[in-house]
Amino acid sequence: MSSAPAEAAPEVSISEMITRIRSGRRQSLGDLLQIYRNYLNILATTQLDARLRRRMSTSDLVQETMLAAHRDFDQFRGGSEGELLAWLRQILSHHLSHAIERNVFAKKRDIRREVSLDKVAKRIDDSIAGLSNLIPDPAATPSEIVCRRELAADLADQLAKLKPSYHDVIVYRNLQGCSFEEIATKMDIKPGAARMLWLRAIAKFKEVCDVNMAGDLS
Structure with missing residues (x-):
C-alpha cells in the first residue's frame, strides 16, 4: 500500500x-x-x-x-x-x-x-x-x-507491516481459526514451533499497534 x-x-x-x-x-x-x-x-x-x-x-x-x-x-x-x-x-x-x-x-x-x-x-x-x-x-x-x-x-x-511469517501465522490462527497442527502443515514447521511463532507474532503485532497509537511509528 x-x-x-x-x-x-x-x-x-x-x-x-x-x-x-x-x-x-x-x-x-x-x-x-x-x-x-x-x-x-x-x-x-x-x-x-x-x-x-x-x-x-x-x-x-x-x-x-x-x-x-x-x-x-x-x-x-x-x-x-x-x-x-x-x-x-x-x-x-x-x-x-x-x-x-x-x-x-x-x-x-x-x-x-x-x-x-x-x-x-x-x-x-x-x-x-x-x-x-x-x-x-x-x-x-x-x-x-x-x-x-x-x-x-x-x-x-x-x-x-509485520514480516511474512508473523503476518501469515496471525491470519491462519486468528482470522481463519486454524489449529496449530494445521498451521504447521501450511508453514512446513512443527506444531510446537507454530505455537511459538504465533506467540511471538502476536507480541510483535501488539507492540507495533501500541507504538502506532502513541504516534511514534516511523
Missing part, C-alpha cells in the same frame, strides 16, 4: 475526503480507496481457502473490488468512514460470491448453485471481529462495536 495516502489521512478526515470528491475532486478517489487496500486484502485472504486460491488470487479479488468502487462511487450515499467500510465490504462480498460461483460451480450443470451474499457477508463480518479482537477492548457498547469495526482497517495496516 502506498504510504502517502495513509500519512495524509490524519490531516484530512475521511468524511472531508468524501465531501471533496463529491464536490468535483474526483482525482482524490483513488487515494481514498487506496487507504483501505490492506483492509480489503485481509478480508479477502480470510475467505479464500486452499481450493479457491488455486482458481483465483487475493490481489485480483481486491483489485476488482477497488475498480468497482471507483466506477460506482456515485452510488455511495454515506458520508462517514464506517459507512464507506460497509459499502466496500458489500462490494467485496458481491465479487467474492460471484468469483466462487464462477470458479467452483461453473461445471455443475445439473443443479444451479449460487453462493448466498448474506453468508459471504457474515463470514467477512466474522473476519472483522477476529481482527478487532487481536487488540482487546473491554468496551462493548454498540457505539464501541462500530468503532472497533473501523479500527479493523487500521489494524490491517499494522498487520501488513
Whole structure:
C-alpha cells in the first residue's frame, strides 16, 4: 500500500475526503480507496481457502473490488468512514460470491448453485471481529462495536507491516481459526514451533499497534 495516502489521512478526515470528491475532486478517489487496500486484502485472504486460491488470487479479488468502487462511487450515499467500510465490504462480498460461483460451480450443470451474499457477508463480518479482537477492548457498547469495526482497517495496516511469517501465522490462527497442527502443515514447521511463532507474532503485532497509537511509528 502506498504510504502517502495513509500519512495524509490524519490531516484530512475521511468524511472531508468524501465531501471533496463529491464536490468535483474526483482525482482524490483513488487515494481514498487506496487507504483501505490492506483492509480489503485481509478480508479477502480470510475467505479464500486452499481450493479457491488455486482458481483465483487475493490481489485480483481486491483489485476488482477497488475498480468497482471507483466506477460506482456515485452510488455511495454515506458520508462517514464506517459507512464507506460497509459499502466496500458489500462490494467485496458481491465479487467474492460471484468469483466462487464462477470458479467452483461453473461445471455443475445439473443443479444451479449460487453462493448466498448474506453468508459471504457474515463470514467477512466474522473476519472483522477476529481482527478487532487481536487488540482487546473491554468496551462493548454498540457505539464501541462500530468503532472497533473501523479500527479493523487500521489494524490491517499494522498487520501488513509485520514480516511474512508473523503476518501469515496471525491470519491462519486468528482470522481463519486454524489449529496449530494445521498451521504447521501450511508453514512446513512443527506444531510446537507454530505455537511459538504465533506467540511471538502476536507480541510483535501488539507492540507495533501500541507504538502506532502513541504516534511514534516511523
